[in-house]
C-alpha cells in the first residue's frame with residue numbers, strides 16, 4: 001500500500017476494477033484508517049483527483065435499465081437476478097462512499113465525516129461479498145447477468161455539490177433501500193433461502209446507518225450555512241434527482257435514520 005492520505009486510498013479503491021479486489025482493498029484501507037484513528041495518529045485526509053467514473057470489471061454488461069430483462073422473483077432464476085441486482089448496487093455503493101471522501105477533500109469537514117463514510121464503504125464491501133457468496137452458492141456469480149448502467153449518474157450530477165450528493169445518495173437512494181429490503185427478505189424467506197435471508201438482514205440493519213450519516217452531515221452543513229434543511233433538501237432533490245420518490249415509504253426506518261416525513265412526502269409521486 002503506497003497511499004499516504006485518505007483521499008489517495010479512496011482513489012486506489014475507485015481505480016480498482018475487479019469487484020472482489022476492489023472490496024478487499026476497500027476493507028484493508030478502512031481497517032488502516034480505523035486503526036490509525038484509534039491509535040491517535042490519524043492518516044491525513046489530503047486532496048486527490050478521483051476519476052469521473054470508477055473502474056469496473058468487464059462483466060457484467062451494463063445496459064439501459066429499460067433493456068435489463070425482468071424475471072419473476074418467485075422463480076430460482078428470478079431470485080438469482082435479484083441477488084445480482086443487489087450485488088451491483090453494493091459495488092456501486094462502495095465506490096460512492098469512497099468518492100464522497102475523495103471528491104470533496106477541499107471542503108473542511110470534521111474527522112467524524114470521514115469515519116462515517118469509511119465505515120459505510122467497509123460495510124458496502126462486506127455486502128457485495130455477501131451477495132457474491134449467495135450467487136456462487138446458487139451456481140451463478142456477479143457478472144453472469146447484465147446490470148443497470150445508470151447507477152453512477154447521481155454521482156456525476158452531484159460531483160461539484162456536496163449537499164446535493166448527500167441529499168441524493170444517502171438520503172434518497174439509500175433510503176429507498178430501506179423501503180424495499182423487507183419485501184426482498186420475504187421473497188427469500190418464502191423460498192427457504194437462508195443464506196440470502198441472513199445476508200439481506202445484515203444489509204438492512206447496516207443501511208440504516210448510511211442513511212443516518214447522510215442526514216447527520218446534511219443537517220451539519222445546513223447549520224453551518226444557516227439554511228432551512230427541509231427547503232434545501234427539496235430544492236436539491238428536484239435539481240439532481242430525476243423523477244418522483246415512490247411510496248410506500250418505510251416511515252419507521254426512515255425516522256430511525258433521521259429522515260422525517262416532511263422531507264420525502266412533498267416529493268412523492270402522487271403529490272407532484
Ligand SMILES: [Fe+2]
Pocket residue numbers: 090093123124127203207
Ligand atoms: Fe449496502
Ligand SMILES: [Fe+2]
Pocket residue numbers: 093120124174207210
Ligand atoms: Fe449503504
